[in-house]
Structures are given as C-alpha cells and as structure tokens.
Amino acid sequence: METAQLAYVLLFLVTAVLLFHLRRGGRSAPAKLTTAHRPHPNPVLGNTVEFIRNRRRFFDCICHVAFGVESSTLLETAREDSRHEALFAAFDAAVEISFRRALAPFTLVRKLTGLLNVGSSRRLREAVGVIDDYAMSVVESKEAACRDREDGDGDGDPDLLSRFMAAMDEEDGGELGAMFPTPEGKRRLLRDVVVSFVLAGKDTTSSALTWLFWLLAANPRCERRVRDELSRSPDGGGGGDAKGMHTHYLHAAITEAMRLYPPVPFNGRVAVGDDVLPGGAAVRAGWFANYSAYAMGRMERLWGEDCLEFSPERWLRDGGEFVAVDAARYPVFHAGPRACLGKEMAYVQMKTVAAAVLRRFSVEVAAPAPAMDSPPAYEMTATMKMKGGLWVRLRKRE
Numbered sequence: 595m596e597t598a599q600l601a602y603v604l605l606f607l608v609t610a611v612l613l614f615h616l617r618r619g620g621r622s623a624p625a626k627l628t629t630a631h632r633p634h635p636n637p638v639l640g641n642t643v644e645f646i647r648n649r650r651r652f653f654d655c656i657c658h659v660a661f662g663v664e665s666s667t668l669l670e671t672a673r674e675d676s677r678h679e680a681l682f683a684a685f686d687a688a689v690e691i692s693f694r695r696a697l698a699p700f701t702l703v704r705k706l707t708g709l710l711n712v713g714s715s716r717r718l719r720e721a722v723g724v725i726d727d728y729a730m731s732v733v734e735s736k737e738a739a740c741r742d743r744e745d746g747d748g749d750g751d752p753d754l755l756s757r758f759m760a761a762m763d764e765e766d767g768g769e770l771g772a773m774f775p776t777p778e779g780k781r782r783l784l785r786d787v788v789v790s791f792v793l794a795g796k797d798t799t800s801s802a803l804t805w806l807f808w809l810l811a812a813n814p815r816c817e818r819r820v821r822d823e824l825s826r827s828p829d830g831g832g833g834g835d836a837k838g839m840h841t842h843y844l845h846a847a848i849t850e851a852m853r854l855y856p857p858v859p860f861n862g863r864v865a866v867g868d869d870v871l872p873g874g875a876a877v878r879a880g881w882f883a884n885y886s887a888y889a890m891g892r893m894e895r896l897w898g899e900d901c902l903e904f905s906p907e908r909w910l911r912d913g914g915e916f917v918a919v920d921a922a923r924y925p926v927f928h929a930g931p932r933a934c935l936g937k938e939m940a941y942v943q944m945k946t947v948a949a950a951v952l953r954r955f956s957v958e959v960a961a962p963a964p965a966m967d968s969p970p971a972y973e974m975t976a977t978m979k980m981k982g983g984l985w986v987r988l989r990k991r992e
C-alpha cells in the first residue's frame with residue numbers, strides 16, 4: 595500500500611473511532627451539571643441542610659408572576675418532582691454548554707459535531723428540545739385560558755406573558771405584530787419570552803441569597819443590624835416594598851452581597867459596527883465587548899480601600915436611607931435599554947426570603963467556613979454559584 599493510501603486509511607479509522615466515542619457520549623453520558631445544588635456527599639455534616647437547594651420555589655414564583663400559570667399544573671405527573679428536575683437539568687446543561695461555547699473560539703470540530711449531531715451539539719439540542727417543549731406548554735395553556743375567558747368572564751390577566759400576547763394582537767398588528775407576522779412566528783416569540791424569563795430569574799436570586807447568608811455569617815455585626823431592623827419593621831421586613839423603605843439595611847446588605855458576588859459575574863455584547871468606548875478604547879464591528887461585574891465590584895478605584903470588605907453601610911446615607919449608584923459603576927443588573935426587567939421583582943423575592951428566614955431562625959453556617967479571609971470557592975457559569983453549596987444548621991428562634 596502506498597504511503598498516501600495508508601494515511602487515508604489511518605485517517606478514516608481515527609475519524610470512525612472518534613465519531614463512535616462522540617456518539618456514545620451523546621447518547622449515554624449525561625450533560626456535566628454543576629454541583630452547587632446537588633446533595634452534599636459529606637456525612638460529617640449530619641443534620642445540616644443545603645441552603646436554597648430548592649430552586650423550585652423561585653421557578654414557581656416566576657411562572658406565577660410572569661406567566662400567570664402554576665408550574666406544577668404543567669409538569670404534573672405521579673412523579674412531579676422528577677419532571678421538574680429533568681427540566682432544571684436541561685436548563686443547567688444548555689446554559690453550561692452555551693457559556694463554554696461563548697468563551698471558546700468557533701472551531702472546525704464544533705462545526706463537525708454540529709453537522710453530525712454528536713457530542714455537546716447533540717446534548718445541547720436535546721436540552722433545548724426539553725426546554726422548548728416546556729415553554730410551548732406554558733404558551734398553549736395561556737392561549738387556552740384566553741380562549742376560555744372570551745367565552746366567559748372578562749378582563750385580561752396582569753402577568754407579563756398576557757401583555758406580550760395582547761401587544762401582538764393589537765388591531766394594527768402593533769410593533770411586535772409587524773416583526774412576527776405569522777401565527778407560528780408569534781408563538782415562537784412567546785415561547786422565547788418564557789425561556790428568557792425562566793433563564794434570567796431562576797438561578798440569579800438563589801445565587802444572591804446563598805452568598806448573602808454566607809456573608810452575614812462571616813460578619814455577625816451586619817447580621818445583628820439586619821435582625822434589629824427586621825424586629826422594628828412594620829411589615830415584617832418582607833418584600834412588600836421593593837425599594838426598601840422599611841428595610842434599608844437589608845436592602846443594602848443584599849446589594850453589597852451582589853457587589854462582591856454578582857449573580858451574573860460576566861457579560862458581553864458583540865459590536866454591530868465600529869465604535870469607541872467612553873474610556874477611549876476602539877472596538878471594531880464583530881468584536882466582543884465584555885465586562886466583568888465581579889472584577890468591577892472589587893476595584894479599589896470604584897469602591898475604595900475597603901473594597902474587599904462586606905460593608906452594607908457604604909450604601910446608606912447618614913440617616914440610614916439606601917442610596918443606589920450609577921449602573922455603570924454597579925452593572926449587576928446590566929445597564930441601558932437591555933437592563934434586567936426583573937430587578938424589582940428580584941429584590942422583593944430576596945428580601946421576602948431573607949426576612950422570613952432571619953426572623954424565624956438562627957442560621958449557623960457549617961460549610962464553607964464563614965471567614966472573610968478564606969472565601970468559598972465559586973463555580974462560574976452564566977451565574978455565579980458557591981462550589982458545593984452552602985450548608986447550614988437552622989435553629990428556631992425563641
């Protein structure tokens with residue numbers, strides 16, 4: 595056999611073996627999931643529990659407020675929880691693969707795996723399929739509810755999905771209607787609205803609360819101040835007031851926790867045209883322009899010499915009133931026209947949960963050790979999670 599023929603045969607064999615492994619990986623290996631919310635393997639922790647493990651509550655809350663549906667009615671089966679877990683696993687896998695891809699250059703191997711539907715391309719497609727099916731079931735249940743109402747009792751729902759639907763059904767078609775003229779296009783847009791809300795809101799608030807409780811344990815003085823404020827608060831300190839009128843210190847503590855550990859630590863855009871950033875840096879069309887809220891939250895130039903300390907007081911006026919800062923300095927919720935739409939809702943959720951827990955329980959952190967000079971390891975995907983989760987022992991307060 596000539597050398598060139600031998601080389602072709604070898605190449606063929608290597609490719610066949612590679613594809614066989616990729617296919618097997620695509621079929622049998624589950625997507626690598628983050629460990630932050632898995633049961634902790636450490637038996638020494640005994641009666642401790644993983645804090646904020648149950649992402650279901652945050653998910654249910656989004657379904658209720660943003661879509662006006664109960665998540666469990668859509669996922670109800672004899673083993674309802676496992677369907678939620680399958681959906682969450684699909685979200686985790688899709689986010690992790692997409693995040694890794696966003697950081698890596700587009701290679702020939704990825705193009706090939708995409709064409710052949712193997713490896714991570716296959717896992718991503720499968721995960722997106724699960725997510726899209728769920729999101730479409732939300733849209734369908736909403737459409738059915740609207741049809742029922744037309745026969746029956748009146749007014750539109752106040753949830754966000756209903757508003758999107760109403761905007762597209764305006765008589766002249768509306769701006770959205772013009773962008774998505776076919777019924778199929780409209781439904782796909784609604785499906786994507788559902789996906790973006792779940793993606794944006796499910797893990798962010800739970801990540802922020804995990805870091806908040808660790809930071810409060812590492813700074814008992816701050817925890818005492820939160821508890822004092824809650825005991826004086828007329829509404830129990832919950833989220834009834836998103837701007838923090840009654841609970842300025844709690845609002846400041848949550849904001850400060852997200853400065854040090856922003857739930858979305860890293861974000862970016864692709865420039866559509868040549869531009870110059872305010873700092874003078876030139877950006878060409880097609881370039882990525884990324885920023886790190888994590889790094890910015892720890893810059894001495896922006897936050898002073900004590901930038902690595904947890905100090906809710908930096909957000910308070912002398913009278914104790916919370917004062918927000920410019921989003922360009924604190925880009926935790928992003929800035930400009932595409933800033934977070936759920937910011938107020940997120941504060942309501944986080945304050946309600948934090949207040950409810952702190953009023954009823956003392957929270958003893960078992961792991962990772964609560965000490966500012968040895969911060970816990972983190973896991974960076976699209977959201978910033980505490981590696982291994984936060985393990986606490988709750989004791990009922992007198």
Ligand code: HEM
Binds near residue numbers: 857931934
């Ligand atoms: C602590 C909690 C949260 C943080 C830190 C946060 C942060 C962010 C950030 C940084 C973005 C910009 C993402 C990008 O464009 O690349 C964003 C967008 C968004 N967020 Fe949040 N978010 C939080 C909670 C929520 C909640 C609870 C909801 C609603 C249920 C929500 C809904 C949205 C939506 C719909 C967008 C897309 C806005 C647009 O593209 O115009 N977020 N969020």
